[in-house]
Amino acid sequence: MAILEVSRIEKRFGDVQVLRDISFTLDKGQSLAVIGSSGSGKTTLLRCLNFLERPDSGTIAVGGRTLFDAADPAARSEEQIRRSRLHFGLVFQSFNLFPQYTALENVMLARTLLAKEAPDYKSRRREITEAIRQQAVDLLTQVGLQNRLDSYPHQLSGGQQQRVAIARALALEPDILCFDEPTSALDPELTGEVLKVIRSLAERNTTMIIVTHEMGFARDVADQIIFMDEGVIVEQGPSEQVIGSPREERTRQFLRRFNQE
Amino acid sequence: MVSFWSVTASLATGLITTGKLFFLTLVFALPLGLIICFGSMSRFPPLRGLVKTAVWIVRGSPLMLQILIVYYGPGLLLGLPLLPRFTAALVTFVINYACYFSEIYRGGIQSIPRGQYEAGQVLGMRRSQIFFRVTLLQLVKRIVPPMGNEMITLVKDTALVRVISVYEIIWMGESFIRKGMMWPLFYTAVFYLAVNGLLTLLLGWFEKKLSYFK
Numbered sequence: 452m453a454i455l456e457v458s459r460i461e462k463r464f465g466d467v468q469v470l471r472d473i474s475f476t477l478d479k480g481q482s483l484a485v486i487g488s489s490g491s492g493k494t495t496l497l498r499c500l501n502f503l504e505r506p507d508s509g510t511i512a513v514g515g516r517t518l519f520d521a522a523d524p525a526a527r528s529e530e531q532i533r534r535s536r537l538h539f540g541l542v543f544q545s546f547n548l549f550p551q552y553t554a555l556e557n558v559m560l561a562r563t564l565l566a567k568e569a570p571d572y573k574s575r576r577r578e579i580t581e582a583i584r585q586q587a588v589d590l591l592t593q594v595g596l597q598n599r600l601d602s603y604p605h606q607l608s609g610g611q612q613q614r615v616a617i618a619r620a621l622a623l624e625p626d627i628l629c630f631d632e633p634t635s636a637l638d639p640e641l642t643g644e645v646l647k648v649i650r651s652l653a654e655r656n657t658t659m660i661i662v663t664h665e666m667g668f669a670r671d672v673a674d675q676i677i678f679m680d681e682g683v684i685v686e687q688g689p690s691e692q693v694i695g696s697p698r699e700e701r702t703r704q705f706l707r708r709f710n711q712e
Numbered sequence: 713m714v715s716f717w718s719v720t721a722s723l724a725t726g727l728i729t730t731g732k733l734f735f736l737t738l739v740f741a742l743p744l745g746l747i748i749c750f751g752s753m754s755r756f757p758p759l760r761g762l763v764k765t766a767v768w769i770v771r772g773s774p775l776m777l778q779i780l781i782v783y784y785g786p787g788l789l790l791g792l793p794l795l796p797r798f799t800a801a802l803v804t805f806v807i808n809y810a811c812y813f814s815e816i817y818r819g820g821i822q823s824i825p826r827g828q829y830e831a832g833q834v835l836g837m838r839r840s841q842i843f844f845r846v847t848l849l850q851l852v853k854r855i856v857p858p859m860g861n862e863m864i865t866l867v868k869d870t871a872l873v874r875v876i877s878v879y880e881i882i883w884m885g886e887s888f889i890r891k892g893m894m895w896p897l898f899y900t901a902v903f904y905l906a907v908n909g910l911l912t913l914l915l916g917w918f919e920k921k922l923s924y925f926k
């Protein structure tokens with residue numbers, strides 16, 4: 452059963468058509484890798500899913516409920532967009548941790564702010580805060596940072612920062628967790644620790660969309676792969692097939708260029 | 713012989729005027745600067761253009777000239793009664809410094825990476841939450857050093873109000889020259905150095921408080 456249904460998304464910036472007729476579905480517990488050369492629109496697609504960009508047309512539905520429909524401009528208050536965003540998480544290429552908060556505080560912040568909206572927050576404040584703290588500690592333990600709870604981002608390596616960012620995104624328990632080239636800002640010796648965390652998430656059946664240039668990783672971890680070129684989906688299918696025996700010539704060319712590097 | 717203490721007392725009355733001008737300028741110019749800053753970043757081009765031009769004029773012309781225009785202008789150009797001297801001086805300082813502060817705020821706001829706002833957004837935060845919980849402290853950290861420099865300049869700029877005969881501290885010191893005394897003038901320098909020394913310490917302490925993150 453598809454948890455995510457993306458249908459006919461189009462996006463242009465000025466005269467440049469960046470996404471054309473993007474449609475795909477993703478099943479719960481599955482992971483999808485998006486590959487493609489630079490400028491093919493991968494980041495823009497993730498930004499549309501997280502409502503950082505507004506598609507010009509198309510629909511996005513999660514769990515059978517339409518969250519976004521470009522044809523229906525009435526239903527898009529800021530508050531509604533904010534609510535819709537909670538279905539998705541996004542891990543950025545450049546981490547974007549909040550520098551003034553410790554690792555633990557980074558993970559707790561959004562959850563705490565959401566909890567304050569609950570009517571009984573005031574009376575159960577202690578208990579709620581403790582639960583959020585415990586969850587954050589568990590998540591940081593899960594990404595191997597149980598010893599760095601009180602470190603500030605500038606005291607952490609890039610790989611550690613990215614793992615905090617993953618824990619921070621997981622804290623809101625999104626239906627779909629998106630990664631935008633999570634390791635491409637890292638030194639090569641640090642990519643392994645981050646990929647390991649993502650791999651373990653896949654093993655726990657976290658629903659994920661991973662934009663990546665790590666082909667081997669995409670093949671091993673993702674269930675499905677989408678290959679994009681110039682804003683269109685050229686090929687999509689099971690990861691073994693797309694990487695192992697691509698049907699489209701453009702995919703083959705892309706992979707060949709990749710293997711040469 | 714005028715005693716050390718009577719000179720001190722006389723300079724102290726000047727210092728009160730100087731101090732009042734300094735604090736009141738900060739009290740009004742700090743918030744006004746933020747409003748001007750929002751104007752200069754407005755998404756409405758005519759407003760943005762207007763505000764930016766005004767800021768350019770204020771920052772590009774001498775403060776002393778501005779004091780003279782604000783004091784004499786209403787009377788000579790419009791036939792209005794003159795403002796009290798101190799009020800005219802204060803109005804000029806507030807406008808002038810608000811313009812400088814607005815540029816500092818703008819630089820600070822624009823130097824915060826977009827990723828900080830976007831990280832807040834994808835975590836389901838409201839606009840106000842992002843401002844207060846994510847960007848505000850980073851902004852404060854960035855603007856403290858340039859604000860500190862402006863404040864030290866402000867302390868010294870207060871001496872300019874003598875062009876419309878507001879009796880600030882140097883005016884008081886200079887009055888002793890007629891009695892053949894030079895040292896009260898040097899004495900005024902001690903006041904400036906003391907105030908700026910204190911200010912430097914305070915700002916240094918504040919910067920240190922914020923140095924726990926980068």
Ligand SMILES: Nc1ncnc2c1ncn2[C@@H]1O[C@H](COP(=O)(O)OP(=O)(O)OP(=O)(O)O)[C@@H](O)[C@H]1O
Pocket residue numbers: 464467469487488489490491492493494495496
């Ligand atoms: N805000 C924007 N305004 C104008 N053009 C943009 C904007 N964002 C992206 N583009 C353009 O859209 C195209 C797709 O960009 P996008 O960042 O989605 O590509 P990408 O597949 O993520 O590339 P990379 O692998 O380099 O990250 C590019 O040509 C880019 O220049």
Ligand SMILES: [Mg+2]
Pocket residue numbers: 493494495631632
């Ligand atoms: Mg990209």
